[in-house]
Amino acid sequence: MIQLVKGTKDIFAGEVTAWQEIEKKMRNICQTFGIGEIRTPIIEFTELFVRGVGETTDIVQKEMYTFTDDGDRCLTLRPEGTAGVARAYIEHGMHNQAQPTKLYYISPTFRCENTQAGRQRQFHQFGVEVLGSYSAAQDAEVISVAAALLEEMGIKDVELRINSLGCPQCRSNYNKILRDFIGQNLGKLCPTCKERFEKNPLRVLDCKEESCQGIIANAPSVLECLNGECMEHFQKVQDILTEMGIAFTIDPKIVRGLDYYTRTVFEFVSDGLTVCGGGRYDNLIEECGGKPTGAVGFGLGIERLVMILEKQKGEITEVPQRDVFIGSMGEKGFLKAQGLTLDLRKAGILADCDTVERSVKAQMKYANKIGTKYSLVIGDSELENGTVELKEMETGEKTMISLSEASQILVQKCK
């Protein structure tokens, strides 16, 4: 048998209704915040992610699905959503629209890494990106979208953690200070961190190796290295969040795994799991070939969200409801049932009928299983008399109705 590819999943039955609910809430919230949807391709030139996400990131170094097509183009299945949106923003000259541009997406995303609960190779990411604004209020607004969404989902005990990585200038200052600091203990670092030390010392900060942890514990904080403007920006973000009534804590250890972040970075954490993470990325657009453009956004894995919701609320098993089941007996009744069912469906009634010519008993069992409100059985005598018994399944109560008016009566009862 040909089975599922590692790290992929079929979503159906109760699970798919849970997804639909979640997606509906996402779309609704975005609509109220004035954020429009964008659908970008799954494949992009590899170069976009190498430049956008950052060469030193784990994503680019070992987790991308990259291939060459028959035109010798080097392509990659998107490993995150932001780079594609940045590309689209530049490509379509969106900076000519009313600024800032506010976009969201819900899309399959791919990373070739080891699987675990709530972590697939093909996963689905919801993201919000606001491009064309450098303002601190924009950071706060984006954070407020995420906060509103998590609240709407009913996720318990969510904690917002924020930090600032500063602008490239602050960052380079900090890198220098950090490098000096770590350099003294270079020998004790894990092999990965030695490499990180050369390319991007910031990433040493979130290494979980014990040997590295000990060194990092006393490392200077990024926040101490922010210049006046960046400090002011970060302070303003905090002031607005406070004004909005959004609680947060400052965590100088948050660096995020993607290189494009500048200034504000944030994470929403529940039960020790990061449900949602994002930040400002003022250099990404330029990096991808556009004009310098401020931008801020966040992303969220739907699989992880579903997992957390299941854990907190229990499994969601919703069976699609049916209004009426049209049973039948004999050839003529069977034919009549097919026609009546379609009439009802066209009238917006959730109707179903027997299509496999089973016994009436079996049909009733089926009607019960699919959870129908009403049922009726059309046979020779019904066709002769022009009447039929309408049965309410829950109570078992039966009413005699006219067959010719059955359609109208059901429409009334079920609307």
Place this chain on the structure above:
RNA sequence: GUGGGUAUGGCGCAGGUGGUUAGCGCGCCAGAUUGUGGCUCUGGAGGCCGUGGGUUCGAGUCCCACUAUCCACCCCA
């Protein structure tokens, strides 16, 4: 990439120290005096016991490899 657990009909599981036709629960299908569900009873379908090697007269059961899956690490969403 590293370490550990698991792998038996659609789902959940049982199958002491290897031995003949591989079981159970749920589900599915069909019956229980003629055309009506939910409870109960009866019957039926459905598995080359993850894949490939090996040990043996004989392996679901032991050994090895591979694959998948779960957990932890790593990283992130």
